Amino acid sequence: METPTTLLLLFLPLLLTLTFLLKRKHSTTCYMLNYECYKPSDHLKLDTEASCRVVLRNTNLGWEQYKFLLKTIVSSGLGEETHSPANVVAGREADPSLPDSLQELDHIFFQTLDNLFAKSRVSPREIDILVVNVSLLSPAPSLSSRIINRYGMRSDVKAFNLSGMGCSASLVAVDLVRQLFKTYRNRLAVVVSTESLGPNWYRGVDKSMMLSNCLFRSGGCSMLLTNRPEFRHRAILKLNHLVRTHFGSNDEAYNCCIQVEDDQGYAGFRLTKKLTKAAAQVFVINLRVLLPKILPPWEIIRFIFVYLRWGKRKNKLMEALSGGAGGGLNLKSGVDHFCIHPGGRAVIDGVGKSLGLSEYDLEPARMALHRFGNTSAGGLWYVLGYMEAKKRLRKGDRIMMISFGAGFKCNNCLWEVLKDLGDANVWEDCIHRYPPASLANPFTEKYGWINDERLSFVRIEDCVFSSNA
Known part of the structure; x- marks a missing residue:
């Protein structure tokens, strides 16, 4: 007859294996507790009139470039309520400054993070992992350091700053958190995803580069993620x-x-x-x-x-x-x-x-x-x-x-x-x-119409070119 000690020794490897698998399951789970998108102020709206003013400020453009730009805007799928950086609205896109660039990101970072922490009832000092992705601006100290300084985060926070990753960077950041969760158990992570548009407004005449001015607008999001199993009842999404x-x-x-x-x-x-x-x-x-x-x-x-x-x-x-x-x-x-x-x-x-x-x-x-x-x-x-x-x-x-x-x-x-x-x-x-x-974009009604590849302005007083140009 086997003694209790012998039975314990026989089942101990199985018990340890099950414990390991359960812990591993918890540590690799990635829950989203909340997310918060940035909403710019109304004075930053880039409606048709504001867009036309920005276009006309670029003295490098000729009639063909204007025609191409406005055709692109008309067919872009963008409406009247998108937003642009403050330096573009103020007419300083030709000479952006570092303070302008940092102010643009500060508004996005701090509005979304303030709301995220308040909504989630989580203190910034509880954050274990911080990932910031901004492709086109990488100052020193880093943007993640800027957030750590603002919120007084702990000295052992694991901070990452991703640049150059493009429009798909948000999921790159989420995947980075998911991989870190395999090593660090019971953690809270924040991902901040946005872009620096102000210092990257194109002023030339290359049509393939003018497209970005027509499509890209101000926006961003902060997300709170965790692998803490006790937070599952508070989570809204689970990454499968x-x-x-x-x-x-x-x-x-x-x-x-x-x-x-x-x-x-x-x-x-x-x-x-x-x-x-x-x-x-x-x-x-x-x-x-x-x-x-x-x-x-x-x-x-x-x-x-x-x-x-x-x-x-x-x-x-x-x-x-x-x-x-x-x-x-x-x-x-x-x-x-x-x-x-x-x-x-x-x-x-x-x-x-x-x-x-x-x-x-x-x-x-x-x-x-x-x-x-x-x-x-x-x-x-x-x-x-x-x-x-x-x-x-x-x-x-x-x-x-x-x-x-x-x-x-x-x-x-x-x-x-x-x-x-x-x-x-x-x-x-x-x-x-x-x-x-x-x-339909209101440029069609307010500034012209497109017919057989020809665009004619109907409000010459607001624009520098007419249909006879």
Whole structure:
């Protein structure tokens, strides 16, 4: 007969293994407690009149450049209520200063963090990990140090400052936190995602670099994450999967979205026609890894038959996703909502077509682009906020976030909703107006019309060129 001591020794390895696995499960879990999007002041709005004034201040532009710019604005998908940095509104975009740049970020950092800490009932001194991502400004001391100084955070806080990561940086930061949670148990982490636009306003005439002025607007978001199991009942989302794909080894993809100087020495951000091709290629690579993780087995098996049947056709994966290959992959079997980076109308349309999504699925991204513009790394959270404000998010729902960024990168993830969501957020004062009857940009009515590739101004007193120029 075995003694109690012998039995204990026999079961001790099993007990230790189970304990390790349970601890590992807790430590690798990533919950979101809250997020807070930035809402700029009304005096920073870039409506049609303000946009026209900014355009006309650039004396380097000729008639062809003006025509291109205004056509782009008309078709951009942006509305009347987007915002720009204070130095642009004040007419100082040609000569930005470091104080202007830091003030722009301070407003975003401190408004979102103040609200986040208050809403979450968490003190800044409780934060264990801080990740800040701003691609186009990297001062010394770092931006993360600026936040630590402002809030008096602890000396042992693990601080990270990410730059140059582009519009997809937000999910890069979340993934960094997720990886740190594997090592550090029972932690609280803050991620701050935004962009420095003020010192990066393009003043030249290169059309591929003028696009950024038409699309990018002020915005940002701060998020509170944790792996503390006792906080699960307070959490709103749980991160189930996150896949990062980097296509930078491809020269065409690397150069399609890049910060450069033009031939006249003006710095800016170049967006080339190769961007859509690069996005499609890296999207396919990412989905090959992500979809098996988020779709039920029966849907994967059905997709394999479709994939093999159409194996010789080009873009077979994307065709199968959208139904073009005959079978069509049903993403709704594993995803309830699609949170697409509002990088521009072409990006939203492209993702919608590739995945066979409905206008209902694309509505949050289109509305975020219309109301706030392309806010770079902060954009995904305005889309999420729209879903919450519309009370679409219910307990158990799954949200697929889709983001693209310079590099070229595609970072996608799946969140699980842990409770019915509908709290007041950045959309509170305007959600009743969305979706509007029309997304047409008012430039068409106020400053001209487009007919057979010809744009003519109807308010010559407000603009320097007429249709006879």
